[in-house]
Amino acid sequence: MASAAVVAPTNPTPSAFHPHANIHAHHTLPARPTPISSGDFDTSHPIEVRKYLRTYGLTPPSVEGFEAQTQRCLALLELKKTPIEKYQYLTSLRATNVDLFYRLLAGNIKEITPLIYTPTVGEACQRWSEIYTQPEGLYLSFSDKGKLASVIQNWPRNVEITVITDGSRILGLGDLGINGMGIPVGKLALYTACAGIRPDATLPLMLDLGTGNKALREDPLYLGSRREKVTPDEEREFLDELMAALTERWPGIVIQYEDFKNPFPSLERYRDTYTMFNDDIQGTGAVILAGFINAVKTSGIPAKDQRAVFLGAGSAGVGVAKQIVQFFINEGLTEDQARRCFWLVDSKGLVTNDRGDRLAEHKVYFSRDDNDGKQLTNLLDIVNDVKPTILMGLSTIGGAFDAQILTRMAELNDHPIVFPLSNPSSKSECTFEEAVKYTNGRALFASGSPFPSLEFEGKTLTPGQGNNMYVFPGIGLGAILSKAVNVTQDMIYASAEALSTALNEQEVAAGWLYPDIRRIREVSVIVTRGVIRAAQLNEVDRELALRHMGDEELDEYIRERMYDPFNEKKIVEEEIEGLMSHLSNGRASHL
Ligand SMILES: NC(=O)c1ccc[n+]([C@@H]2O[C@H](COP(=O)([O-])OP(=O)(O)OC[C@H]3O[C@@H](n4cnc5c(N)ncnc54)[C@H](O)[C@@H]3O)[C@@H](O)[C@H]2O)c1
Ligand SMILES: O=C(O)C[C@H](O)C(=O)O
Numbered sequence: 001m002a003s004a005a006v007v008a009p010t011n012p013t014p015s016a017f018h019p020h021a022n023i024h025a026h027h028t029l030p031a032r033p034t035p036i037s038s039g040d041f042d043t044s045h046p047i048e049v050r051k052y053l054r055t056y057g058l059t060p061p062s063v064e065g066f067e068a069q070t071q072r073c074l075a076l077l078e079l080k081k082t083p084i085e086k087y088q089y090l091t092s093l094r095a096t097n098v099d100l101f102y103r104l105l106a107g108n109i110k111e112i113t114p115l116i117y118t119p120t121v122g123e124a125c126q127r128w129s130e131i132y133t134q135p136e137g138l139y140l141s142f143s144d145k146g147k148l149a150s151v152i153q154n155w156p157r158n159v160e161i162t163v164i165t166d167g168s169r170i171l172g173l174g175d176l177g178i179n180g181m182g183i184p185v186g187k188l189a190l191y192t193a194c195a196g197i198r199p200d201a202t203l204p205l206m207l208d209l210g211t212g213n214k215a216l217r218e219d220p221l222y223l224g225s226r227r228e229k230v231t232p233d234e235e236r237e238f239l240d241e242l243m244a245a246l247t248e249r250w251p252g253i254v255i256q257y258e259d260f261k262n263p264f265p266s267l268e269r270y271r272d273t274y275t276m277f278n279d280d281i282q283g284t285g286a287v288i289l290a291g292f293i294n295a296v297k298t299s300g301i302p303a304k305d306q307r308a309v310f311l312g313a314g315s316a317g318v319g320v321a322k323q324i325v326q327f328f329i330n331e332g333l334t335e336d337q338a339r340r341c342f343w344l345v346d347s348k349g350l351v352t353n354d355r356g357d358r359l360a361e362h363k364v365y366f367s368r369d370d371n372d373g374k375q376l377t378n379l380l381d382i383v384n385d386v387k388p389t390i391l392m393g394l395s396t397i398g399g400a401f402d403a404q405i406l407t408r409m410a411e412l413n414d415h416p417i418v419f420p421l422s423n424p425s426s427k428s429e430c431t432f433e434e435a436v437k438y439t440n441g442r443a444l445f446a447s448g449s450p451f452p453s454l455e456f457e458g459k460t461l462t463p464g465q466g467n468n469m470y471v472f473p474g475i476g477l478g479a480i481l482s483k484a485v486n487v488t489q490d491m492i493y494a495s496a497e498a499l500s501t502a503l504n505e506q507e508v509a510a511g512w513l514y515p516d517i518r519r520i521r522e523v524s525v526i527v528t529r530g531v532i533r534a535a536q537l538n539e540v541d542r543e544l545a546l547r548h549m550g551d552e553e554l555d556e557y558i559r560e561r562m563y564d565p566f567n568e569k570k571i572v573e574e575e576i577e578g579l580m581s582h583l584s585n586g587r588a589s590h591l
């Protein structure tokens with residue numbers, strides 16, 4: 001059994017320390033043999049700062065503005081031919097100059113998000129062990145069980161939020177073992193870009209619990225344990241220890257579960273004990289509810305007349321359906337009426353009480369008893385039978401919404417709601433182009449992965465992106481700022497409601513279901529405020545001062561606490577200036 005070393009991080013990677021940390025660490029001025037922060041080498045640092053940091057002479061002489069820096073980065077990015085090359089370039093930029101990376105992202109969020117997140121992150125995970133170059137998070141193996149707390153001590157910084165996965169269901173790509181590390185890394189990059197969580201306060205966490213993927217276990221380059229997946233009991237014991245260890249080291253930590261094959265047991269087990277949520281069940285439920293609320297407004301069909309067919313009855317499918325049930329109840333339906341608006345379909349066909357298999361627990365709530373003994377397995381037959389107003393795809397089956405199905409949806413509805421939500425793009429149940437083509441541009445559309453706008457009958461049509469990236473950053477920031485003890489169901493629901501109201505006039509007029517991603521930081525403030533208010537109503541908040549703030553004041557409070565990569569340099573300069581004036585014969589004089 002491998003033993004867990006408890007060592008002080010004496011020689012961390014350059015990106016492991018933030019400029020602030022250096023300044024504080026060195027204010028007594030021990031000579032620093034080598035600069036250790038990636039930010040120290042920023043070509044926008046003025047000469048005095050370089051002298052102080054002892055990077056003077058180690059970077060080219062010119063002091064650059066932000067614009068020139070980003071221009072160079074964009075040109076370099078352009079030179080990279082494939083998405084994965086662009087992903088690699090951006091990864092190394094983040095490791096070598098974190099503030100510049102986030103400045104670049106801030107000004108180009110629509111273009112760069114698909115390169116660091118869905119869909120490119122899918123390919124990055126498939127090839128993780130092949131392209132691995134540098135550490136970007138923490139890996140905990142099953143063989144570390146019993147010593148998780150001491151391994152966690154090796155992480156060199158304070159953590160406010162972690163995203164954890166065991167890699168067992170990465171997007172719609174199956175079990176990728178520890179190659180799934182790209183997902184926590186990508187999600188946390190969006191936490192910083194969208195909600196301004198400080199990059200140094202995030203922890204990508206990979207649980208190396210074995211993999212059911214034989215090809216991976218036999219791949220000579222695979223970087224995880226080559227063991228079979230642990231049993232559910234072993235996993236539970238491991239997670240129990242992990243949750244306690246994380247919270248012991250960082251008492252306020254928010255823990256996001258991501259891309260687990262069967263995430264329901266851990267959500268049930270920990271939701272009332274820790275500040276945690278499951279993004280695939282709850283974040284997805286919230287983001288799709290928000291788009292759905294706007295789609296229902298546009299379609300004009302009241303909740304009671306909606307009929308939803310869901311292809312896919314897994315964590316995301318059931319998470320979304322349950323969230324919409326809550327909305328229908330709020331719209332005046334009884335719970336039973338609400339539940340009966342859903343027809344869930346899994347790999348065996350329509351989920352019914354009498355189809356002869358033992359249904360997984362999470363499907364039972366939506367299982368139909370009105371199928372008159374018929375067991376429909378073909379999606380077109382189900383669409384013909386149910387006559388849905390809504391078609392949701394969370395099945396991982398690319399192309400499942402084919403021409404016939406989309407055409408039929410358009411025959412049945414003026415504005416069919418068509419949400420192919422599986423990721424990455426190759427797994428999307430249909431493309432935007434197909435949805436437009438076969439519904440004559442009438443579909444109310446949102447997909448999990450991004451698709452480009454297109455021209456149709458002289459009009460530009462823009463697809464919605466129903467991806468949990470619109471809500472998880474605000475859920476996490478709301479939980480952090482309110483110091484919530486739990487992430488309650490009301491906080492999740494509030495994130496959906498807030499997002500549905502976050503569209504501006506132009507977006508509403510254009511019939512969009514989600515706000516423009518370029519406004520994501522402002523949208524995240526609205527979502528964060530909604531989450532904090534719900535935490536207060538549920539009395540799970542510990543930052544009681546926020547209760548007395550009006551909405552505007554609270555928004556300002558949130559904005560002020562968001563990491564701003566454009567301001568970062570100024571903050572560092574001010575701190576250095578303060579230190580230098582304090583130390584009258586400061587280090588600058590040694591040059
Ligand atoms: N858009 C988003 O924000 C978002 C969020 C979460 C998950 N997702 C995507 O949703 C997909 C599913 O995720 P999940 O966590 O629910 O996975 P899961 O493994 O829990 O569920 C997959 C479901 O699809 C069903 N299925 C498989 N093959 C099928 C077939 N041929 N016909 C009908 N149903 C079939 C399975 O029976 C299961 O019910 C993934 O592609 C994931 O990337 C998207
Ligand atoms: O990662 C994403 O893009 C969304 C979602 O969490 C997923 O699992 O597909």
Ligand SMILES: [Mg+2]
Pocket residue numbers: 171258259279280
């Ligand atoms: Mg996910």
